[in-house]
Amino acid sequence: MAIELNEEIFDQHVLGESKIAVVDFWAEWCGPCRIVGPILDELSTEYEGKVLIGKVNVDDNAGLTSRYKVMNIPTMLFLKNGEVVDKLIGAANKATITQKIDSLL
Secondary structure (H helix, E strand, C coil): CCEEECCCCHHHHHHCCCCEEEEEEECCCCHHHHHHHHHHHHHHHHCCCCEEEEEEECCCCHHHHHHCCCCCCCEEEEEECCEEEEEEECCCCHHHHHHHHHHHC
16 A cells, blocks of 8 residues: 655655655545556555655645645656656556656666
């Protein structure tokens, strides 16, 4: 399962890690977000120990949403050593997300 991230633990879990992080900005009312969610849960199992996969609910974490200038959801940020190195906006399929992750490993 992807880790539920919030403003209190984000820096520790995402910025404090040296491994790749994929952070999905989503909301419960967002249809495309509900498509991406199960894919990220699968990937979190497949990449366990290599990649941190987390989710940020935009309704509950306005500070993080603003900090990363997320304007549309779903938005997936790909971070390496705490820096955003890639981004996907909108619903993406598993192959697309996997390709982005593999390119960063």
